[in-house]
Amino acid sequence: MAKELIRLQNVSMQFDGETVLDNISLTINDHEFLTLLGPSGCGKTTTLRIIGGFQTPTSGDVFFDGARINDVPPYRRKINTVFQKYALFPHLDVYDNIAFGLRVSKLPEPEVDRRVMEMLEIVSLRGFQNRKVTSLSGGQQQRVAIARALVNQPKVLLLDEPLGALDMRLRKDMQNELKRIQQALEITFIYVTHDQEEALAMSDTVVVMDKGCIQQIGSPVSIYNEPENAFVADFIGESNILDGIMRKDYEVEFFGHRYQCLDKGFAKNEPVDVVIRPEDIDIVPPGGGYLSATVTNVIFKGTFYDTFVDVGDFKWLIQTTDFHEIGDVIGISLDPDAIHVMKKSQYSEQFGDYSSYSAEYDEMEEDPEGEADEE
Amino acid sequence: MKRFTRIFTVVVFLFLYLPMIVLAVASFNKGSDIGAFTGFTFRQYGELFRDSTLLPLLGNSIIIAVVAALISTILGTMAAVGIHNMRRRPQAMAMALTNIPMTNPDIVTGVSLALLFAFAGVMLRRNSIMGFGTLLIAHITFDMPYVILSVMPKLTQMDPDLEEAALDLGCTPVKAFFRVVIHEIMPGIISGALMAFTMSLDDFVISYFVYGPNFVTLPVEIYNYTKKPLQPKIYALFTLLFLVILLLMVLMNLLQLRDARQRQIRKGGAS
Ligand SMILES: Nc1ncnc2c1ncn2[C@@H]1O[C@H](COP(=O)(O)OP(=O)(O)OP(=O)(O)O)[C@@H](O)[C@H]1O
Ligand SMILES: [Mg+2]
Numbered sequence: 001m002a003k004e005l006i007r008l009q010n011v012s013m014q015f016d017g018e019t020v021l022d023n024i025s026l027t028i029n030d031h032e033f034l035t036l037l038g039p040s041g042c043g044k045t046t047t048l049r050i051i052g053g054f055q056t057p058t059s060g061d062v063f064f065d066g067a068r069i070n071d072v073p074p075y076r077r078k079i080n081t082v083f084q085k086y087a088l089f090p091h092l093d094v095y096d097n098i099a100f101g102l103r104v105s106k107l108p109e110p111e112v113d114r115r116v117m118e119m120l121e122i123v124s125l126r127g128f129q130n131r132k133v134t135s136l137s138g139g140q141q142q143r144v145a146i147a148r149a150l151v152n153q154p155k156v157l158l159l160d161e162p163l164g165a166l167d168m169r170l171r172k173d174m175q176n177e178l179k180r181i182q183q184a185l186e187i188t189f190i191y192v193t194h195d196q197e198e199a200l201a202m203s204d205t206v207v208v209m210d211k212g213c214i215q216q217i218g219s220p221v222s223i224y225n226e227p228e229n230a231f232v233a234d235f236i237g238e239s240n241i242l243d244g245i246m247r248k249d250y251e252v253e254f255f256g257h258r259y260q261c262l263d264k265g266f267a268k269n270e271p272v273d274v275v276i277r278p279e280d281i282d283i284v285p286p287g288g289g290y291l292s293a294t295v296t297n298v299i300f301k302g303t304f305y306d307t308f309v310d311v312g313d314f315k316w317l318i319q320t321t322d323f324h325e326i327g328d329v330i331g332i333s334l335d336p337d338a339i340h341v342m343k344k345s346q347y348s349e350q351f352g353d354y355s356s357y358s359a360e361y362d363e364m365e366e367d368p369e370g371e372a373d374e375e
Numbered sequence: 376m377k378r379f380t381r382i383f384t385v386v387v388f389l390f391l392y393l394p395m396i397v398l399a400v401a402s403f404n405k406g407s408d409i410g411a412f413t414g415f416t417f418r419q420y421g422e423l424f425r426d427s428t429l430l431p432l433l434g435n436s437i438i439i440a441v442v443a444a445l446i447s448t449i450l451g452t453m454a455a456v457g458i459h460n461m462r463r464r465p466q467a468m469a470m471a472l473t474n475i476p477m478t479n480p481d482i483v484t485g486v487s488l489a490l491l492f493a494f495a496g497v498m499l500r501r502n503s504i505m506g507f508g509t510l511l512i513a514h515i516t517f518d519m520p521y522v523i524l525s526v527m528p529k530l531t532q533m534d535p536d537l538e539e540a541a542l543d544l545g546c547t548p549v550k551a552f553f554r555v556v557i558h559e560i561m562p563g564i565i566s567g568a569l570m571a572f573t574m575s576l577d578d579f580v581i582s583y584f585v586y587g588p589n590f591v592t593l594p595v596e597i598y599n600y601t602k603k604p605l606q607p608k609i610y611a612l613f614t615l616l617f618l619v620i621l622l623l624m625v626l627m628n629l630l631q632l633r634d635a636r637q638r639q640i641r642k643g644g645a646s
Contacts, residue, residue: 073542083539087537
C-alpha cells in the first residue's frame, strides 16, 4: 500500500500572537498528488512553507520519511518548490536557471547538460535555453520554474498556486501538463490552489482548509459527494443547504416532508444540515405530494440552465437542461442519493439558500481582475 | 511664466557651476593674474605632471580613497544585509543609527575621531598613532553609511522569493548571497562604492584631524599651501579632480538609469 512520506502532527503557527494554523495534522503519501484548497488567507502558503522549511512551526512536528525535520533547513530537504511568482533568477538565462540546483550540488557538467536538456524537453521549451528569463511569457516562465525544481529529482514538489497568473486556456493546458509530469516522474506533488475546479480535476487527495483549520481530507469524489460540513459543501461546487431533522436512520425531514436518504448514525430527531446539489434535483409536474416551487429566475449557462425557484421563503438553485418560464410552478423530486446529511457545525448559519446568490456571483466575476491589478 | 522658469534655471546652474568655470579658465591662463585672461596654454598642466610633491600626494589621496571605498563597500554591504534581515523595530533603529553620522557636522566627526585616536595612543603607550591607519579608519567610518544607504533600497526592492528559491535549490545562506542576492543588489553596491570613493577623495575636514606627518592626502596639503600664495598649477589639479568626479557621477547616473530600465523590462515581462 501507499507509503507515508510527510506527516504534519498537531502543527500550529502563530504570527505576533495571531493564530494562522490551528493544530493541523496531515499525512502525505509517496507519489500522491495532494492539494491544499481554501479561501485566501486560510493558511495554505504557510502550510507549504512549513513543509519546505522556510518557516518553523510554533508548535507541533513535521516528519519526512519518519524523521523529524523541524530544524532541518530548506537546503537540506529533498523538497523543491515552484514559487507563486516563479522567482526565476533574472541574471541567468533559461539554461542556467534550470542548471542552478545541479551546479550547486556540484554535478559534473556533462551530467548537468544531459539533465537540463532532458528537462527542457519535458516542459516543451527546447530551443529556449539561451533566452533571458525576463523575455519569456508568463506560461514559459512558469515552465522554467517547474523545470528548475524538477531537474533536481526531488522526492516532493511544492507548488504554490503555480497557475494563478495564467489565463484560462493556458491554465487548462498546464493542468494537464502538470498531471502528466507528476505521473511520468512519480513525484509527490503538494499543490496549493483556491480554485476548486482545479483541485478536483488534478488531485488524488484534497485538503479543504478554512481559517487555519482543516475542514476535510478526502478524494475529490468523496469531498464533493460527502462534504462534512456546510463550509465544504458551499466551497466545493454549488449547494442548496437546508435545515433538517434526522427522524431515524435513512430518514430525514425538511419542509414538512420526510425523505429516504443514505445517511445513518445520527441521534433520533437530531437537527442536521441537508445538502442537495443543484444537478441532482429532478423537476416533475406540480402536485402529487412533491414539494412545489415557483420559478423566479433562469440563466442560460450553455449546456444547462441555472433555474432559481422559491420553496416557501427558501431559494433553491436547480441545474436542468429543460427550460422553465419565470412564474412557472413545478414539483421537486429528490432521490435518496440526491440527499446528503451533515452534522450541524459552526458554519451552519452562514450558508443556506441562494437569496444572496447574485452578490456571490459578482465577487467571482471581480476576482480575476483584482488579481491582475495587483501585478 | 515659462520664460521666467527657464531664466531662473540658467541662473541656478550658473550659480552652481560658475566657480568651477572660473577655476578651469584660470588653469588655462597664460598669465598668473586671475583678473586678466592673457592667452590659452596647457603649461600649468605640464608643470603639474612634473611636480614632485603634488603628484605623490594625489597618489596618496587615490590610494586612501580606493582602499577606504573597497573596505567600506564590503563592510557596508554586510551591514545592510544584516539590517535587512532584522525584525521591523530593530531595523528602524539601526537605520536611524546609520543616518546620524551622516548628518553630523564633519568637524564634530573629525574632532571626536581625533580624540578617540589620541586616547587609543595613550592606551597603547605611543606618542602618536596618527598616520595611514587612522586616516583609513576615519574614511571607512564616514564612507560606510553611504554604502549602507545605497544598498538598502536594493535589498528591499528584491523579490524575497529569489533568496528562498536559492535556498530551496540547495544553497546555504552564504552561497545564496553570492550566487543570487549579490547580482540583484549589484547596482546599489557599485553606486555605494563610487559614492564612498568620491567622498574619500575630496574629504578635507575629517582628514585634517586624523592625518599624520607620514601620510598626507591632497586636500589636506593644499590647505597648508593656501597659507602661501596659490600656484596656478593647483588650478589645473582642481580642474582635473573636478572632471574625474564629474565623470564618476555621470557613470553612476548611467548605471542607475540602466538599472531602472531593466527593472521596467522585467516588470513588463512578468505580467
Ligand atoms: N510572515 C508573516 N507574518 C505575519 N503574518 C503572516 C505571515 N505570513 C502569513 N501571515 C498571515 O497568515 C495568514 C495566512 O497566510 P497564508 O499566506 O498562509 O494564506 P494563504 O492561504 O496562502 O492565502 P492566499 O490564497 O491569499 O495566498 C494571513 O492572514 C497572513 O496575513
Ligand atoms: Mg498563498
